[in-house]
Amino acid sequence: MKLYYRVFFCLFPVQFFLSGQAAAFSDTTATAAPTRAVQKLAGAIAFHTVSSATPGETNAAAFIALHRYLQKSFPALHDRLQRKVINRYSLLYTWPGKNQALKPILLSAHLDVVPVEEATKDQWEHQPFAGAVEDGYIWGRGTMDDKYRVVAILEAVEQLVREGYQPERTLYLAFGHDEETGGEFGAGEIGAFLQAQGVQLEAVFDEGLAVADNIVPGVTEPVAFVGTAAKGNLNLQLTVKGEGGHSSVPKRDSPIYILSVAISRLHDHPFAPHMTPTTIETLELLSAKMGGRYRFAMRHYGLLKGRVLKMLAKDRATDALIRTQMAPTILAAGEKDNVMPRLATAVVNVRILSGENRETVLAHVREAIADERVEVEVSGLYIPPSPVTSTDTWTYKALSQTIRQTFPEVTLVAPALFPGSTDAKHYSHLTSNIYRFAPQVVDRQSAKLVHNVNERLSVEVFGRCIVFYDNLIRNTCGTAAKELVIQHQKQAAPVAAGVK
Numbered sequence: 132m133k134l135y136y137r138v139f140f141c142l143f144p145v146q147f148f149l150s151g152q153a154a155a156f157s158d159t160t161a162t163a164a165p166t167r168a169v170q171k172l173a174g175a176i177a178f179h180t181v182s183s184a185t186p187g188e189t190n191a192a193a194f195i196a197l198h199r200y201l202q203k204s205f206p207a208l209h210d211r212l213q214r215k216v217i218n219r220y221s222l223l224y225t226w227p228g229k230n231q232a233l234k235p236i237l238l239s240a241h242l243d244v245v246p247v248e249e250a251t252k253d254q255w256e257h258q259p260f261a262g263a264v265e266d267g268y269i270w271g272r273g274t275m276d277d278k279y280r281v282v283a284i285l286e287a288v289e290q291l292v293r294e295g296y297q298p299e300r301t302l303y304l305a306f307g308h309d310e311e312t313g314g315e316f317g318a319g320e321i322g323a324f325l326q327a328q329g330v331q332l333e334a335v336f337d338e339g340l341a342v343a344d345n346i347v348p349g350v351t352e353p354v355a356f357v358g359t360a361a362k363g364n365l366n367l368q369l370t371v372k373g374e375g376g377h378s379s380v381p382k383r384d385s386p387i388y389i390l391s392v393a394i395s396r397l398h399d400h401p402f403a404p405h406m407t408p409t410t411i412e413t414l415e416l417l418s419a420k421m422g423g424r425y426r427f428a429m430r431h432y433g434l435l436k437g438r439v440l441k442m443l444a445k446d447r448a449t450d451a452l453i454r455t456q457m458a459p460t461i462l463a464a465g466e467k468d469n470v471m472p473r474l475a476t477a478v479v480n481v482r483i484l485s486g487e488n489r490e491t492v493l494a495h496v497r498e499a500i501a502d503e504r505v506e507v508e509v510s511g512l513y514i515p516p517s518p519v520t521s522t523d524t525w526t527y528k529a530l531s532q533t534i535r536q537t538f539p540e541v542t543l544v545a546p547a548l549f550p551g552s553t554d555a556k557h558y559s560h561l562t563s564n565i566y567r568f569a570p571q572v573v574d575r576q577s578a579k580l581v582h583n584v585n586e587r588l589s590v591e592v593f594g595r596c597i598v599f600y601d602n603l604i605r606n607t608c609g610t611a612a613k614e615l616v617i618q619h620q621k622q623a624a625p626v627a628a629g630v631k
């Protein structure tokens with residue numbers, strides 16, 4: 132997950148708890164992670180599996196060493212499950228189910244981590260790749276994003292194999308090696324491999340939102356947010372060409388000037404706000420827990436739409452939920468102080484809300500700039516907004532039940548828009564049930580640690596992560612799943628009959 136997705140909170144700050152850190156609960160039922168599992172995670176942190184934007188630069192030795200380490204650390208799992216290395220550095224495990232007629236479940240996590248900035252190296256209390264365990268925390272790069280999930284998933288399966296558990300439904304564990312740089316060569320290849328095998332999935336569970344503790348105003352109990360939709364992503368390159376020449380006799384409309392005006396116009400012409408069905412559902416569920424003002428606004432949403440949108444637009448966190456966002460991120464022009472540059476370029480990063488696409492974004496940007504001297508082109512990969520995952524499915528119920536079993540203090544599970552992008556997008560052709568949820572409890576302080584200095588995970592929360600995946604596998608691949616499917620069919624039946 133990218134750093135800049137997590138840096139906000141406010142009224143409905145769902146982005147804030149992407150993959151954050153645990154709040155310390157005084158809950159006596161809390162399960163501390165067994166020492167051996169903590170050691171396994173600490174050991175995994177030591178591998179410098181830093182993803183590189185240049186494919187040829189992958190730190191091959193670190194990834195291969197991590198693969199071997201996992202083989203050694205989870206022997207029962209490696210005996211029982213099939214393991215396939217995809218594109219040299221990614222891993223796909225298959226645990227065949229007893230009933231091959233059932234569509235498989237896929238748990239997705241990633242092996243790569245973001246780099247540690249040189250300038251911050253001496254600000255770490257424990258070396259970022261040391262894997263220190265101290266003061267009830269596991270320290271280091273990857274403890275919150277995303278090695279803790281890799282190890283928690285493997286540990287849950289290792290224990291299930293040891294107790295002789297057999298899934299009814301096939302389970303895939305998919306660990307990509309380049310999520311932080313788009314996931315194209317890791318999860319992208321895994322997705323392509325599964326498709327070539329003719330696999331269709333029942334559901335995918337990936338990282339994403341989490342349990343929010345004391346973040347939503349007026350809601351004191353922890354609330355779990357499940358990312359059921361994600362924004363799209365697109366980079367636009369703006370280019371202005373000029374004649375160059377000496378700066379002593381400048382042309383008034385130089386490339387730098389024209390480009391600056393264009394960027395300024397984008398600033399003044401944001402996309403129009405609109406509520407997606409996902410955000411309406413989030414707010415409806417949340418407002419029931421919030422104060423009267425919010426409840427009233429959502430109950431009369433039809434009438435107060437304009438005011439609700441205005442309220443949400445006031446803060447950048449909630450504004451991101453109701454609008455396609457543009458942000459200039461790279462600017463380049465000029466090399467010498469007395470030479471007029473012949474070229475000025477800018478990259479504008481666009482996060483696309485559902486309802487919008489590449490063409491509508493381009494049209495809006497060209498119209499806002501309204502200057503033919505500015506060329507606007509798509510640069511790099513276009514990721515469209517994700518389809519919306521329905522909450523009216525047995526797999527959503529299974530996830531919801533898993534969250535409540537693992538985090539009994541959670542009083543509400545709500546779907547929400549995830550403003551970032553994860554490996555999940557590479558499996559969207561295999562299922563319509565994609566859930567972005569990280570089994571963590573996040574508060575305002577701890578959320579800041581993702582991709583940051585002193586990234587760390589409490590041993591207590593790590594214990595819960597393992598329990599979460601144990602519950603999730605039983606609820607989706609075991610006999611508990613059968614009951615959920617039947618229950619769901621019963622509930623759906625009268626509706627279906629009514630429709631006829």
Ligand SMILES: [Zn+2]
Pocket residue numbers: 132241276277310338
């Ligand atoms: Zn991540």
